[in-house]
Amino acid sequence: MIELANRLRTVEEYYFSKKLREVRLLMANGKPVINLGIGSPDLSPPQKVISALTESFVNPKANQYQSYQGLPELREGMVSFYREQYNVYLSPSTEVLPLMGSKEGIMHISMAFLNEGDQVLIPNPGYPTYTSVTKLVGAKPILYSLTEENDWLPDLELIEKQDLSQVKLMWINYPHMPTGAKASDAFFTRLVSFAKRHNILLVNDNPYSFILNTEPKSIFQVSGAKDVCLELNSLSKTFNMAGWRVGMVLGKSEFINAILKVKSNMDSGMLYGVQKAAIEALNCSKLWYVSLNQVYKQRRELIWKLADALNCTYNKNASGMFVWAKLPPFIKSEEFIDLLLKENDIFIAPGTIFGSNGEGYVRFSLCATVEDIEEAIARI
Incomplete structure (x- = not known):
């Protein structure tokens, strides 16, 4: 009998992978289920993004293997985006790496920096993938508590009472999913100082900066953050x-090169057309963000x-594309x-999938039409 790898004993199938099968089965049997559970945007990308993708297919390069580091103009677009939106200056040649979605970045970072037995600080509640990937690479998740009473921010003084000598990496995620909590400049500064004191790689997962949030922030706005920080970002929500699976990881060249060693052995580059489309997206005017948030604001009021x-x-006062x-x-x-x-044919996500504090x-989720949300209200 062929045995499975031991690492699979440490994780389960992703909750939404299982639960959405149940929802799809109900719908196939005629149930009019309204899905308010998952954060998969139902709106279209900018038209110029779609045009860039379709036009790319006549280019002779479209079907070829692409660079593991992405097109130079894509990397330039990403650092220009950071310069314009966050006032953060990075090198397009050495301090950014395009990803096929930031979720793969979580795996790449973990494989690049974690050895078996290393400890990882993970938010509770937080994105479940932080924990599952930590287990898959043989490291040990150490949950740190986030509570409503503390505005869903980590209590650094409490964390420092623990033995942190084996902690190699810490995941943070602000604006926070699932709660929508935001971190101030002062708190980011405290987090960077904490990471430096304990020689911990601090990774900010930052895909929700522009959804119902008037003050987008990057961890790199903190002086000296590059010494101990990485940041993930994504085009998925924004x-x-x-x-389309387009994300990025940003940080100093030594960190990016380490991640590239992993990534270059796991894929053969991003589709040329998707890269050209991503460049167009990153060049969107402020009007795009305004119009996007008008839609989400209307939906949030109904939620x-x-x-x-x-x-x-x-x-x-919370931000992001969810209401916690x-x-x-x-x-x-x-x-x-x-x-x-069962009773109302409405699916929402239970807080417990994000940790015991949920x-x-x-x-x-705000990823549903006004008509669907109004129908959900009527059913209740």
């Missing part, structure tokens, strides 16, 4: 290109009404969402 109808509470809502006392998250799916919370 430009409605989730399925707030839906949450009110379900007797949930939420923070109106607290359930009434003594109600379990997964029991609540299963009942809502118990008692649910997450609503």
